[in-house]
Amino acid sequence: GAVVSQHPSWVICKSGTSVKIECRSLDFQATTMFWYRQFPKQSLMLMATSNEGSKATYEQGVEKDKFLINHASLTLSTLTVTSAHPEDSSFYICSAPRAGTALTGELFFGEGSRLTVL
Amino acid sequence: QKEVEQDPGPLSVPEGAIVSLNCTYSNSAFQYFMWYRQYSRKGPELLMYTYSSGNKEDGRFTAQVDKSSKYISLFIRDSQPSDSATYLCASVTGGGNKLTFGTGTQLKVEL
Numbered sequence: 310g311a312v313v314s315q316h317p318s319w320v321i322c323k324s325g326t327s328v329k330i331e332c333r334s335l336d337f338q339a340t341t342m343f344w345y346r347q348f349p350k351q352s353l354m355l356m357a358t359s360n361e362g363s364k365a366t367y368e369q370g371v372e373k374d375k376f377l378i379n380h381a382s383l384t385l386s387t388l389t390v391t392s393a394h395p396e397d398s399s400f401y402i403c404s405a406p407r408a409g410t411a412l413t414g415e416l417f418f419g420e421g422s423r424l425t426v427l
Numbered sequence: 428q429k430e431v432e433q434d435p436g437p438l439s440v441p442e443g444a445i446v447s448l449n450c451t452y453s454n455s456a457f458q459y460f461m462w463y464r465q466y467s468r469k470g471p472e473l474l475m476y477t478y479s480s481g482n483k484e485d486g487r488f489t490a491q492v493d494k495s496s497k498y499i500s501l502f503i504r505d506s507q508p509s510d511s512a513t514y515l516c517a518s519v520t521g522g523g524n525k526l527t528f529g530t531g532t533q534l535k536v537e538l
Contacts, residue, residue, distance in 0.1 A: 341524070350435060350531075351530060352515065352528040352529060352531055353526075358525070402470050414459045414518075414526055416473070416524060418471045420469055
């Protein structure tokens with residue numbers, strides 16, 4: 310079964326509204342989670358690193374005021390797309406390394422959330 | 428130049444064929460190499476993981492890393508229609524989990 314759960318899987322919203330996407334680690338704690346964005350037929354682009362108990366670290370070019378990340382607990386990180394516009398339509402995916410894993414780069418990904426902004 | 432280059436395909440093969448998927452990378456600091464499989468509209472799942480140069484085999488899958496030429500390969504033997512997916516190579520330097528992904532190769536295995 311899935312070890313990282315994302316919700317919602319699909320969301321359609323009107324331009325100008327905000328959308329929240331949740332990412333939960335199941336049966337393990339994640340002090341760090343990663344948020345990616347994937348456009349059709351393109352690679353996963355890392356947006357930000359979510360850190361439990363501290364501010365998220367954003368990649369260059371990603372607007373932190375537009376993509377709000379909150380790592381509320383050791384099992385939950387949320388991404389809020391504020392004042393969404395059609396160009397924000399994309400597939401958003403979160404991932405987390407299993408705590409205690411000895412393998413660098415062994416990430417477990419959520420099922421992804423497809424955002425469509427009308 | 429992207430740090431990890433991958434032919435996006437699509438690649439179409441008949442069932443039972445041997446599939447070869449390849450990536451090149453430019454960052455000499457990359458130490459860990461992964462292959463992720465992503466079905467349509469799903470999140471990626473880890474398929475193979477390698478650290479050093481050489482081969483690693485897991486069932487029908489073989490991952491190969493050649494650090495001297497900065498070349499990463501994934502071979503799929505006896506390919507099945509259920510192998511139809513996008514295969515992403517990824518690399519990371521030591522001490523972190525910030526993966527750099529290739530664009531992914533879309534594979535279709537036909538009956």
